[in-house]
Amino acid sequence: MSDELLGVDGPEWLRADGADSDVVMSSRVRLARNIAGFPFLSKASDDDRRQTLELVRDRVLSGGISEGMLWVDVAESSEDERHLLVERHLISRQHAKGSGARGAAISAPDERLSIMVNEEDHLRIQVMRSGLAVAEAMTQIDQVDDAIEGQIGYAFSPRFGYLTACPTNVGTGMRVSVMLHLPGLRMTGEIEKVRRAAKSLNLAVRGFYGEGSEASGDLFQISNQTTLGKTERRIVRDFESTILPKVLDYERKSRHALLTRSRLKVVDRSHRALGILQSARLMTAEEALKLISRVRLGVLLGVVEGVELSTLNRLILLTQPAHLQRAVKSTLNQAQRRIARADLCRDRLAGK
């Protein structure tokens, strides 16, 4: 499935060409929904799972949701294919590892919209956009949600709103998040302040691959935790107007402080990183992310020339294990991946 389904150069959200894309890599909104008349997944029989899967698949493929919707039968996909989808943030790790009838609908080629079916809830709808575009993502997801809801009745209660398997998602069922590149705050050691400020506003801070992942490559995800008692618009407005402008401001100030106070150090660091990426023969995923982040900072500060931001953004994804394997079209063990990863970095940075 993967070759025709997923463009080789990565999804649109990774282009990072939207608003504030020097700091905000991408924006994401997701809705949790369950289908009325069916038990949630923990109590669903095999037959229930098949029925909810078919209901959603038929609805999604009948049109009117988004152009070019593609269907992936996750249960029937190979492990490599599932990993590829996880790395592209189209399905969750939980969905990849799960069992039983489950699927995903993906809008191609933009990969902005994805709908996981039979994950923790019957439906997990997500929209991703490049740069800071939470409001735009919300407008799109609202339309998708309406289109599905006209054909499939959702589990809803007047008191608790949209009913979800985990009560922490109840109400709007909406989670809003942004992926931030914060090398400045990481270098000045002020990232902990952001964590605390986010926490005091009841926001969660996680790594590149969500819950349980480390903040590799200075990439951080911030998301709302509260889903009940606020309208969707209010959640988005609070998210966009409270913490984000501050984090963006602090990050830019840290970057410029680094440049004025220790210019040579920053220049040295970015160029060393670039040098290793251009000449190493063995590279771990962790190291690649770290080095890419340093070069990216150098490019954004104008101290590294001749490297496109889009090349670096793509490398973030293409150096992940499943993407490497796809690039070389064979299954690789860890040692072979290190070689392939180093080769890929050299080639891409040489413009090949």
Added chain:
Amino acid sequence: MRCDNCDNEATVHEVTLVGGQKVEKHLCESCAREAGLTTHPTEPINALLSKFIMAPGLVQQAATGGKPKGEQRAPACPECSMSWMEFRKNGLLGCATCYETFESRLAPLIERAQEGATHHVGKAPKGSAGLADHQRRLRTLTAELAESIESEQYEHAAELRDSIAAIETEIERERAEAERIADRGMVGADDVSIQTSPGISPENGPECIDESGGAS
């Protein structure tokens, strides 16, 4: 190792760089919480929720009339047979009806996890309450049909089959209607119905369990 602040065993260790200087903190769980340090920064939300659920104070609060011993005897959900204990164990409910079955126990947990909010405001399904009802009814009737065929009550089965066909027609009609409305562009992107709920102010809710102490 002892906690920097008290005599308890230090279990939370933080190393930060402040102005190029390495600063180490060693704290016990409760001092760490007070200092606003994440003790489990990567803990999944479900695990956090289970903790809320397991907290003894909450269980008491949750049991109706403050009688914690009622806990064991809570009836299981009539729809999906989920028991309260089972939910406490994995943090996931079994079906929509669980929210009614366990409403009095769930309400305080939800309030706690949701910054004091108790009621939904915001988007609500537009006019498809009928669709949701019919889906539920269809499911019940299908189960009854299977039972009556098994027990060879064919007359009853025939009646059920007719009711099922009628509901299926009704569902089709509702879906076609929704399609028609959507095609005419009557449902626009801005047409989000907003329900206002009286007396709910998330800002005035109790402090979340996670953020006690001077995080700022």
